[in-house]
Amino acid sequence: MRIVCPFCGERELGEFTYLGDAKSARPAAGASEDEVFDYVYMRDNVAGPMSEYWYHGGGCRAWLKVARNTLTHEISSVEPAAGVGAKQAAR
Amino acid sequence: MTSSQPYRLVSGGLIDRAAPLGFRFDGKSFAGFQGDTLASALIANGVKLVGRSFKYHRPRGILTAGSEEPNALVELRSGARREPNTKATTAELYDGLEAASQNRWPSLRHDLMAVNQLFAPIFVAGFYYKTFMWPARFWEAVYEPAIRRAAGLGRAAGVADPDHYDKAWAHCDVLIAGSGPAGLAAALAAGRGGARVILCEEDFALGGRLLADGGMIDGAPAAEWITRTLAELAALPDVRIMTRTTLFGVYDGGTYGALERVNDHLLSPPEHQVRQRLWRIVAKRCVVAAGAIERPIVFAGNDTPGVMMASAMRTYVARYAVTPAKRIALFTNNEDGWRTVETALGAGLQIAAVIDARPDVSAERRALAAKAGFAVLNGSVSGVEGGKDGVRKIAVSLTGGARAEVEADGLAVSGGWNPAVGLTSYHRGRPKWQDDIAAFVPDGAPPGMVAVGAANGAFGLGDCLRQGFAAGAAAAQSAGRSGNAGTSPTADEEAFSLTPLWHVAGKGKAFVDYQHDVTASDIELAQREGFESVEHLKRYTTLGMATDQGKTSNVAGLAIMAALSGKSIPETGTTIYRPPYVPVAIGAFAGHHRDENFHATRLTPSHHWAAEQGAVFVDTGLWKRAQWYPRAGEKDWLESVTREVKAVRSGVGFCDVSTLGKIDVHGPDAGAFLDRVYINTFSNLAVGKARYGLMLREDGIVYDDGTTSRLAEDHYFLTTTTAKAGLVMQHLEFCRQVLFPEFDVQLTSVSDQWAQFSIAGPSARELLKQVVDESEDLSNEGFPFMGAREVALHGGIRARLFRISFSGEMAFEISVPARYGDALVRNLMLAGKPFGVTPYGTEALGVMRIEKGHVAGPELNGTTTAADLGLGKMMSTKKDFIGRVMAGREALVAPDRQVVVGIKPVDKTRRLRSGAHIIPKGETPGPDNDQGYVTSVCFSPVLDQWIGLGLVERGRERIGEIVHAHDPLRGEDYDVELCSPVFYDPDGGRQRG
Missing domain, CATH: 3.10.20.440 (2Fe-2S iron-sulphur cluster binding domain, sarcosine oxidase, alpha subunit, N-terminal domain)
Structure with missing residues (x-):
């Protein structure tokens, strides 16, 4: 498999580490135990298009949001995670 | 000759x-x-x-x-x-x-x-499955060894392979599998079109079937066309032709696996050369011109030596100028088989007869037979007489029921051709049935791939050239190359007529899968017993499961099954095709990654110096760390380690701790960010101070620990354990980039940039003064316990100094740029001579941390909470942090959890062993009353006995209780006392002093 890193270009699978589901967001502080439980443990086992986190540890160390079809391994988009770049949200 | x-x-x-x-x-x-x-x-x-x-x-x-x-x-x-x-x-x-x-x-x-x-x-x-079911214990002892002796293939060498293997990457626009007419035409078109082309050919000679079958291309003999084409390809700048190279696998994203047998054709590889090279080829397009495989017909005695595929027979005659037999019979169900007759006659060999299963042998063929003086029998071969010396006689069932016999010493067989559909099917593609050639052909292919010529079911030479050329030109174009491909080579069209025939009934064993000895009657048995699905058929009979992966047998096997079960062949279907296409040696996959190069080796900055001292090294992940420094006269490791510990506790010693992960955290939000990843607070840490920090996983379990210092308002220096260095970096990047993108913070891994040494012992300050510039205040007031700041060393080198202690003694950790690590350690030795400075290794480090009750890897084992480690009070209740909510789950705060406690044998002379289970005294050990286990042990020179840490149910409430240590692995049982985990200097006066 090959992933087009938005910073480094097309690179081979071995440079990346898989994390998993990129759909669920970490609950805000004060969330209930059930909400956090769902975030930590409940995962869809998707057969088809899925949004996933991949880490380009063998390159620029960016966390990437990869849209991948788990049946065909076809990758339709790769985006950097929100906090990758130097640009930061206003505090 | x-x-x-x-x-x-x-x-x-x-x-x-x-x-x-x-x-x-x-x-x-x-x-x-x-x-x-x-x-x-x-x-x-x-x-x-x-x-x-x-x-x-x-x-x-x-x-x-x-x-x-x-x-x-x-x-x-x-x-x-x-x-x-x-x-x-x-x-x-x-x-x-x-x-x-x-x-x-x-x-x-x-x-x-x-x-x-x-x-x-x-x-x-x-x-x-049937014969050796009972008694079960006989399987390993009797049946398996006996079967292994009787059944099987060759013997492995049993010793290490002396040769080298290589791995390499290649990139191209158009990858072509096969150098037959279709493959060469594709290379020509793609190369002329300006594409970067790689052509892989399994054989050592280029030309595929043309090498044996010849033919006329563009009006010239095939051999001439090959020579001309190869010359043109050689002149093209970006065409690479790799012979002895099998394309064996297709992977995602246009990645292909190929095995190049670089030196298999020599007695041994020349010096400094590899035997084989594993290629990973990344190609925008792939043209599969892998040809077709002629298939046998299943009849009794079809495995007799001398029975040979018709195409193979003419390959031996035409390409190698050898005669597999003097008097050849041909059994065919198709027109192509007759080429063998032509080739044999051309070489002056005798044809005994042609047994043709088709009712309509052409007049032209009959005329050839009449001229050459052999019979054309309409029927099938029903048996072969012969043995280890070869074929003697062939029994023929004639259409209409009569029988005949043919005397021959060789039998050429052609049951038609199966396109090589492996490469096109490796992404779980299922080939489709094509009636006119009675074979499976590719039905689509992985993205970017196309099959041409015989691999696509087009057997005529003209078709092969045309399809190959068109695919090569199209592939170059879709790869963005716009050169002119010119015109396609041409050849006359050839008719391919075939009457499907899979199995001829007869007496005696009729083999479907030669390599696994699967016969037609095995398939009948499988069908009778209900193993009709092809996937069941395969596993029950082992059809197609040998090293040849059923290249000559699978289609015949499923055709026989189809007939038995009253289904059509396409209804019966094929099994899944999987790489590799041919067996690939594990050595090729390993490449140079074997023995000491199995993985990368990381050396600490003091490694060479430590090696000079005769240090014993231990592998810690990729690192080699000095484990202890034996001295002359010491009889074992324990004596050396005990000496090192005593030297530190009474004077001064140093240890290379550069293997710790080190991360610089910069930015106005650095403190707020660390508050989220650690359970304790770092935003309120004063500049110039260090603090021990503990991280959880989001599920509430402890992830890692280490000391983090604040070197400036917006600059923290974070350390991790050696084992988790890379993972913590990855985790922190995830936190920064994904979870908390609102923070203005940057992370830099500096693990390799700093050489770091722990200098510990009552004389540590005195030793440090010898290397640190006189202007630096190292007094307890000027640089108290948990201080952290930059200092100048003699000569002006800037270093980072931390007043932290893992050993429990007054101790410092000093970081210098990695390139000064070797010089620093040599200086410490020199300057430390008056103080009796002693280098110590990871064993002494471990002894001192156990004596102090510090937790490490065995306690941070992926199941323990902060409270289990006795660090529950560190958890802030005033802020959000990773793992906060889940750490509060009922089971993680249950009062009967196993928690860290000190353990010492009641008999002071007894050695404590890690792994021993803790059982209440007086009870019979068993899973029901197992209350935990010993995690870390050492011989404590301070207490002069073995001590340890353990995870024991309600351990902290049971200090002083005598329990039982049960060690079934070593067959040991003894009493131990639960005690405070801090065996040494419990009030910490020494480290603060």
């Missing part, structure tokens, strides 16, 4: 008669020529019997002339280079080649295991 090769034709063939080669088979000397394979050279010498079959030990000969060979498997080479199950049909002959037949004892001609044939009824499909 030809005189010694009685079956060598006097002229012709693509062999170099000026280059004779000597070789040995089963200890006997033979001769062949450059350009031979082992198979062709054996045929030249009249060797028909080359092996014994897997189960029945039937005598077997050479069936094919290519990588689909199921029979002629040999042990090639000797000693450490012995390579079992090597196909004689693809092994290139070289001078000095040694090969031995397999699966026979005591000899190939007199194989005692051939008695297995008498027991054939018990060796039928599924016999393992």
Whole structure:
């Protein structure tokens, strides 16, 4: 498999580490135990298009949001995670 | 030399008669020529019997002339280079080649295991499952060893492979598999179009079937066209042709696996060269011109030596100028088989008869038969008379019911051709059935791939050229190359007529899968017993599961199953195709990553100095760390380690701790960010101070620990454990980039940039003064416990100094740029002489941390909470942090959890062992009353006895209780006392002093 890193270009699978589901967001502080439980443990086992986190540890160390079809391994988009770049949200 | 090769034709063939080669088979000397394979050279010498079959030990000969060979498997080479199950049909002959037949004892001609044939009824499909079910304990002791002796293939060398293997990457626009007419035409078109082309050919010669079948291309003989085409391809700047290279797998994203047999054709690889090279080729487009495989017809005795695929027979005659038989019969169900007759007659060989299953043999063929004086029989071969010396007589069932006999010493068989659909099907693609050729053809292909020519079911030469050329031109274009491909080479069209025929009924064993000894009756049995699905058929009979992966047998097997179950062949379907297309040695996958190069090795900055001191090293992940420094006269490790500990506790010692992960955290939000990743607070840490921090996973379990210092308002220096250095970096990047993108913070891994040493002991400050600039205040007031700041060393080198202690003594950790690590350690030794400075290794480090009750890897084991470690109070209740909510789950805060506690044997002379289970005193050990276990142990020089840490149920409430240590692994049982985990200096006066 090959992933087009938005910073480094097309690179081979071995440079990346898989994390998993990129759909669920970490609950805000004060969330209930059930909400956090769902975030930590409940995962869809998707057969088809899925949004996933991949880490380009063998390159620029960016966390990437990869849209991948788990049946065909076809990758339709790769985006950097929100906090990758130097640009930061206003505090 | 030809005189010694009685079956060598006097002229012709693509062999170099000026280059004779000597070789040995089963200890006997033979001769062949450059350009031979082992198979062709054996045929030249009249060797028909080359092996014994897997189960029945039937005598077997050479069936094919290519990588689909199921029979002629040999042990090639000797000693450490012995390579079992090597196909004689693809092994290139070289001078000095040694090969031995397999699966026979005591000899190939007199194989005692051939008695297995008498027991054939018990060796039928599924016999393992039925026969050896009971008693169960007999399986390992009796059945398996016996079966392994009797059934099987070649023997592995049993010693390390002396050769080197390489791995390489290649990138191209157009990758082409196969150099037959379709492949060469594709290369021509793609190359002319300006594409970067790689063409892989399994054979050592280029041309595919053209090498044996010839033909006319663009009005010239095929051989001339090949020469011309290769010259043109060689002149193109970006066309690379790789012979002896098999494309064996198709992976995602246009990645292909190829094995290049760089030096398999030599006795041994030349110095500094590899035997094989594993290629990963990334291609925008791939043209599969892998050809087709001729398929046998299943009839009784079809495995007799001398029965050979028709195309293989003419390959041996035309390409290698050898005669597999003097008097050849042909059994065919299609027009293509007749080419063998033409080739044989052209070489002056005798044709005994042609048995053609088709009712409508053309007048042209009949005229040829009449002219050459052989009969054309309309019918099928129903049996073969012969044995280990080859075919003698062939029984024929004529259409209409009559019988006939043909005397011949060779039988060429053609049941039609199966396109090589492996590469196109490796992404779980299922090929589709094509009626006119009665074969499966690719039905689509992985993205970017297209099949052409015979691999696509187009068997005519004209079709192959046209399809290959068109695909090559289109591939170049879609890869963005716009050169002019010119015009396609052309050849006359050829008709392909075939009447499907899979199995001829008859008496005697009729083999479907030669390599695994699967017969037609095994398939019948499988069908009777309900194993009708092809996937069941495969696993029950082992059809197609041998090293040849059923290249000659799968389609025939499922055709027979289709007939038995009353379904069509396409309804019956195929099994899933999986790479590799041919067996690939593990050595090739490993490449240079073996022995000491199995993984990268990381050396600490003081490594070379430590090696000079005679340090004993231990592997810690990729690192080599000094474990202890033995001195002359010390009788074992324990004596050295005890000395090192005592030296530190009474004077001063130092230890390289550079392997800790080190991360610089910069930015205005650095403190707020660390508050989120640690359970305790770092935003309120004063500049110039260090603090111990603990991280959880989001599920509430402890992830990692370490000391983090604040060097400036917006700059923290974070350390991790050695084991988790990379993972913590990845985790922090995830937190920064994904979870908390609102923070203005940057992370930099500086693990390799800093050499870090712990300097510990009552004299630590005095030693440090010898290397730190006089202007720096190191007094307890000026630089108290948990201080952290930059200092200047003598000579002006800037260092980071931390007043932290893992040993419990007054201690400092000093970081210098990694390039000064070696100099610093040598300086410490020099300057420390008056103080008796002692280098210590990871063992002494471990002893001192256990004496102090500090937790480490064995306690941070992925199941413990902060409270389990006695660090529950560190958890802030005023902020959000990773793992906060889940850490509060009922089971993680249950009062009966196993928590860290100190453990010491009641008998002070007894050695405590980690792994021993803790059982309440007086109870019989068992899973129900198992209350935990010993995690870390050491011999404590301070207490003069073995001590340890353990995870014990309610441990902290049970201090002073005597419990039982049960160690079934070592057969030990003894009483231990639960105690405080801090064995040494409990109030911490020494480290603060």
